[in-house]
Structures are given as C-alpha cells and as structure tokens.
Amino acid sequence: MLANVDVTNVRIETDRLILRPWREDDLEDFYEYASVDGVGQMAGWAPHKSMEESRTILGYFIHDKRNLCLELKENSKVIGSIGLEVMYSDPVEGALYGRELGYVISKDYWGRGLMPEAVKAVIDYCFTVFDFDYLTCSHFLRNDRSRRVIEKTGFTCFGESGYETQLGHTEISRNYILYNYKR
Numbered sequence: 001m002l003a004n005v006d007v008t009n010v011r012i013e014t015d016r017l018i019l020r021p022w023r024e025d026d027l028e029d030f031y032e033y034a035s036v037d038g039v040g041q042m043a044g045w046a047p048h049k050s051m052e053e054s055r056t057i058l059g060y061f062i063h064d065k066r067n068l069c070l071e072l073k074e075n076s077k078v079i080g081s082i083g084l085e086v087m088y089s090d091p092v093e094g095a096l097y098g099r100e101l102g103y104v105i106s107k108d109y110w111g112r113g114l115m116p117e118a119v120k121a122v123i124d125y126c127f128t129v130f131d132f133d134y135l136t137c138s139h140f141l142r143n144d145r146s147r148r149v150i151e152k153t154g155f156t157c158f159g160e161s162g163y164e165t166q167l168g169h170t171e172i173s174r175n176y177i178l179y180n181y182k183r
C-alpha cells in the first residue's frame with residue numbers, strides 16, 4: 001500500500017551530500033542538469049527544453065513534498081534528486097506501506113558513488129523515521145548504471161514489466177524490493 005510522505009522537515013547529511021526539500025532558488029542548478037541530453041531519458045522523461053519547463057517541474061516538487069534534492073557539500077550546488085514516488089505497480093498485498101524510489105544525478109557527477117551514498121541514507125531514513133515497511137525501485141533493462149545503484153543498495157529483483165515513458169514508447173522495466181531490515 002502507498003505510504004504517506006511529507007519531506008518538509010527532512011534534512012539528511014551524508015559524507016558528501018545534504019539531502020533536503022527543493023526550494024525555488026534551486027531552479028538554475030535544476031535546469032543545468034535536467035536539460036542535458038541522456039539524463040532524463042534513462043528515467044523516462046525528456047531533457048528540459050527551457051528554464052520555464054524546469055520551473056514548472058520544480059513547482060510540482062515543492063508542492064508534492066515527496067522529492068529531495070542532492071546538494072553537494074563541496075560547492076553547495078544542487079546536482080540531483082531523489083523521489084519517494086507512487087509505485088507504478090505495487091508488488092505487496094496486505095497492510096504494508098511503501099513507496100518507490102526514483103533518482104537522477106547530473107551527468108557531470110556520474111561514477112563517483114554519489115547516488116548509492118544518497119540512496120543508502122534515504123533508505124535508512126525511510127525505515128527508521130518514516131517507518132515504511134518496504135521500498136521498491138526499478139530500472140529500464142538497458143540502464144546498467146541504475147542497475148548497479150540498486151544492486152549496491154541491497155534491493156532484490158522480483159520481476160519485469162512494461163513501463164510507458166513520457167517519451168511515447170514502452171520500456172521493459174526490471175523491478176526490485178527491499179523490506180524494512182530495521183525491525
């Protein structure tokens with residue numbers, strides 16, 4: 001079942017990152033990475049074509065209160081996002097509560113282990129503070145980089161399904177689950 005979530009008061013610190021709610025003044029950093037070719041497509045959305053488009057999406061992030069931005073401590077730049085999303089298809093029956101993790105990081109910062117660092121911290125927060133029963137995560141079959149993040153953060157694969165992207169085609173998605181190990 002879908003867990004309630006509100007990230008308004010969330011602030012998570014890792015070695016290199018601060019995870020916090022999005023703010024309006026994050027717009028330029030958001031547009032900078034979301035407009036780059038080859039980033040959003042791997043998560044099913046098209047690169048942003050204008051600052052106005054980024055402003056609209058940023059407005060949703062702020063309003064929906066389920067997305068955290070990744071602020072890099074070394075330069076205070078916002079370089080990515082993690083969302084506690086509505087599950088595309090919920091694999092768990094009965095009275096257990098969860099959410100689906102979705103994430104993106106600026107191409108300039110790929111390959112430094114930053115997203116696994118962020119995902120581990122968010123998992124920990126979801127299982128200790130939000131008290132979720134489980135989290136799900138998924139990647140397109142061709143997205144080996146995301147597959148590695150999911151493997152490195154402890155999820156277990158439970159199947160594959162079709163996923164309709166915002167780009168007008170269907171991808172095969174490999175789906176994973178992680179139950180609350182804090183109990």
Ligand SMILES: CC(C)(COP(=O)(O)OP(=O)(O)OC[C@H]1O[C@@H](n2cnc3c(N)ncnc32)[C@H](O)[C@@H]1OP(=O)(O)O)[C@@H](O)C(=O)NCCC(=O)NCCS
Nearest residue numbers: 039042043103104105110111112113114115139145146148
């Ligand atoms: C998937 C993503 C979040 C990974 O973040 P990250 O911080 O780079 O994660 P890591 O540093 O752990 O790298 C993940 C893997 O990608 C590999 N990788 C990183 N950059 C790469 C590059 N430029 N080319 C090829 N492989 C690369 C790494 O070697 C690593 O694999 P390994 O653990 O076997 O060495 C990031 O690539 C991204 O935002 N991609 C676009 C959006 C997306 O795919 N979102 C997820 C949707 S499900």
